[in-house]
Amino acid sequence: MGQTHKRLEFVVLLVALLLGMAQSASAANDVNAESDEFSYHQVNDGETLGTIAMHYQVGIDQLLEWNDLESVHIEPETTLVVKSSEEVRGSSEPLPVIHVIRRGDTFEGIARRYGVTIRQVQRWNRRLNPRRLQLGQQVRLHIPGADGKSVSYGRANGGRLYNGVAMQTTPGMRVRNVARSYGTRRVVQLLQAAGADVQARWPDAPDLIVGSLSVRNGGRLRPHRSHQSGRDVDLTYYHRGNVALPDFRNMSVETFDAVKNWHMYKVLIDSGQVEYMFVDYRLQKPLYEYALSIGYTPEELEPLLQYPRGRNVSAGIIRHSRGHLNHVHIRFTCGPQDRNCH
Ligand SMILES: [Zn+2]
Incomplete structure (x- = not known):
């Protein structure tokens, strides 16, 4: 009894x-809670909804909603509502x-x-x-996450996810299975922002297919070893000619769209929140050559790309790993909210 x-x-x-x-x-999602929490942003040349979302650390879906927008295409000098995210305000000790x-x-x-x-x-x-x-x-x-914030806990190969956010389909990103699309809020927002940025710059760009992130509370997600703590994602590559892929498809130098893929990876890397990206070595060559053609020097590319040093050299954020001819695997860094993260 x-x-x-x-x-x-x-x-x-x-x-x-x-x-x-x-x-x-x-x-945290209630926009109308306090009007003094609104802030505004005037769109400058060269900015997109994606770069603005990244800057203010908010979701693309939030920006679309707050501004009553139907697409990511915005005119320069538009003024947008951009409420800064709860997530970035001081990390408190879990309750x-x-x-x-x-x-x-x-x-x-x-x-x-x-x-x-x-x-x-x-x-x-x-x-x-x-x-x-x-x-x-x-x-x-x-307990991590008892304060409602998303927390990646432990290792990507054996960790957990607290208060994960399910990534939804947004402009530029098509989510295949929401049950396997949980990440920390930071990771989900970054991905959405990067997809929207490409779509804003190339209106004909197809959506990428989002494969697995993590399951709701993290932990084992077969057949992956990682993908356990909300910091990993699998994404399709942009295909030349804006071909929308129905599923993961092996790429070749001929079909790989180096321009858009490079742009997206550079945007994500520049956020400072990418630990590494697995891209098949054969596909790194077109990335490297494209980057040179738009003015990067080999020295500048050294920390970014493993190519041309050989697929077994452990260097570069973008590096080879078997099984990544049909998708890129992105591992994000540990964020300020994450615990025991490594
Ligand atoms: Zn993966």
């Missing part, structure tokens, strides 16, 4: 926590959560369940003796 009661208590706590999370998330000890609980099991380390559980609960836990005792935990 006591056991059932404790279990119920735990469930109630968890539900309260989840409700709190949902509430703070919807508060404490209480776990009530049930039969069979150990610090190890609790740590695993909440995605924190045993050492952390010990540090937050110095008064408790891990070898003498008693039913009903309260364990204090600081």
Whole structure:
């Protein structure tokens, strides 16, 4: 009887926590909450909805909605509403959560369940003796994401995702399976912005197909090893002649659109938030040659591209990995909200 009661208590706590999370998330999306939080931006030459979204760290879908726009094409000198994202305002320590000890609980099991380390559980609960836990005792935990912010936790090969945002189809990006399209808000917004930027500059550019990011709470996503913490994405390549691909298709030097692919990768890399990109070595050649043709020097390209140093040389943000002839895999850096991230 006591056991059932404790279990119920735990469930109630968890539900309260989840409700709190949902509430703070919807508060963050509520544009009308406070009018003094609006800010405006006058569009300059050379800017697109994509670069503006990136600059203010907001979503393309948000910009479209706030400004009642139907496409990403905007005239210069238009004034746009650009509310700065909740996400970028100071990272706060995750809120404490209480776990009530049930039969069979150990610090190890609790740590695993909440995605924190045993050492952390010990540090937050110095008064408790891990070898003498008693039913009903309260364990204090600081769960990442309890404040409603998205958090990439741990390694991309074995981490988790808290408060992930499902990437939706936006101009320039077509999401194939929303259930596998969860990333941190920062990652999702960056991708949307990059897709919109290409579409704004080349109105005939097809949408890219978004393959996997992560599942809702992160963790294993077959057949991938990574894609576990909301910082990885698979994307199709732009095909020459603005051919819209129905699915992932192997590219060749002849079909690969070096102009648009280079532009998108450069925009993402310039955001400072890309750790690396896997692109088949054969496709790096047209990227390299195109970049030279528009004025980059080999020295400038050295940190960006592995080519022409050979596919086995570990160098360059854009580098070879097997299986990337039909899609690019992008790994984003750890963001300021992320925890234990590496
Ligand atoms: Zn991948």
